[in-house]
Amino acid sequence: MPAIEKEVIIFGEGGVGKTCFTDMFMRERHFAFYDPTVTTPERKRVVIDGLAWSLRLVDLRASLFQESDLPGETGFAPRYFVKMLRDADGIIFLYDITSKASYEHIVNEGYLDACRWRRMYRENTTTLRSYPAGMQRFGCILVGNKLDLGQEKREVDRDVAQEWAESMGMQFFELSAFSNESIKEAMTALVKSMIKAEERDNEDLSEGENLKKSVVAKAKKLASGVPFRGTQRKMISL
Numbered sequence: 001m002p003a004i005e006k007e008v009i010i011f012g013e014g015g016v017g018k019t020c021f022t023d024m025f026m027r028e029r030h031f032a033f034y035d036p037t038v039t040t041p042e043r044k045r046v047v048i049d050g051l052a053w054s055l056r057l058v059d060l061r062a063s064l065f066q067e068s069d070l071p072g073e074t075g076f077a078p079r080y081f082v083k084m085l086r087d088a089d090g091i092i093f094l095y096d097i098t099s100k101a102s103y104e105h106i107v108n109e110g111y112l113d114a115c116r117w118r119r120m121y122r123e124n125t126t127t128l129r130s131y132p133a134g135m136q137r138f139g140c141i142l143v144g145n146k147l148d149l150g151q152e153k154r155e156v157d158r159d160v161a162q163e164w165a166e167s168m169g170m171q172f173f174e175l176s177a178f179s180n181e182s183i184k185e186a187m188t189a190l191v192k193s194m195i196k197a198e199e200r201d202n203e204d205l206s207e208g209e210n211l212k213k214s215v216v217a218k219a220k221k222l223a224s225g226v227p228f229r230g231t232q233r234k235m236i237s238l
């Protein structure tokens with residue numbers, strides 16, 4: 001069965017568990033120490049609802065988007081990361097339930113930035129361009145990591161995060177990046193969300209096509225001298 005290839009970004013602040021999440025998803029285990037003889041596969045194949053998916057996970061540290069991180073490099077590096085974010089099919093917004101700051105970053109900046117970059121991108125430092133229709137939406141989920149530490153160290157209320165995710169129309173999971181099962185469940189939800197995003201983008205495209213066709217039809221009518229209803233002018237012979 002040929003697999004559908006998708007690019008997924010795992011987005012969150014440093015230390016929230018992006019690397020552990022990726023390890024667990026790609027290799028189904030958590031590494032305390034890396035064994036250099038074990039190579040990490042580029043892509044992970046999963047079957048969801050009878051379809052095969054080949055997923056690549058790339059982690060993107062949120063602070064890469066703050067230009068102050070890159071002295072003397074204003075513009076270039078952020079633009080590269082923006083491109084990755086913009087081209088992704090899906091985004092996992094990851095925070096750590098024991099760090100309120102990591103949650104607030106997603107809610108107040110990360111999510112909004114991702115949406116903004118999807119719609120408009122800065123071609124150079126001054127010109128904003130809109131991204132092509134049909135590629136603006138992305139699948140996404142919100143994930144609160146380090147659930148195993150929740151009893152003692154929780155800083156982010158589950159209900160608050162759940163409510164925010166719902167208001168944005170995305171699914172929410174609390175999990176531990178050391179647990180394979182919960183990661184599978186979250187990734188299944190992400191794939192379903194990517195499918196939905198693509199369907200809605202395609203609807204936009206066909207609407208755009210229909211609009212274009214009707215504009216062309218109107219232009220043809222005009223050219224052939226067939227008048228539009230309501231714009232007919234009386235011929236007055238003098």
Ligand SMILES: Nc1nc2c(ncn2[C@@H]2O[C@H](COP(=O)(O)OP(=O)(O)O)[C@@H](O)[C@H]2O)c(=O)[nH]1
Pocket residue numbers: 012013014015016017018019020021059145146147148149175176177178
């Ligand atoms: N207890 C606990 N620790 C975790 C979990 N996920 C990651 N960590 C730890 O958090 C630290 C940062 O994880 P890492 O994956 O490197 O974060 P990254 O900077 O987002 O890539 C490491 O010490 C991990 O072992 C988890 O689910 N539970």
Ligand SMILES: [Mg+2]
Pocket residue numbers: 018019059
């Ligand atoms: Mg990392």
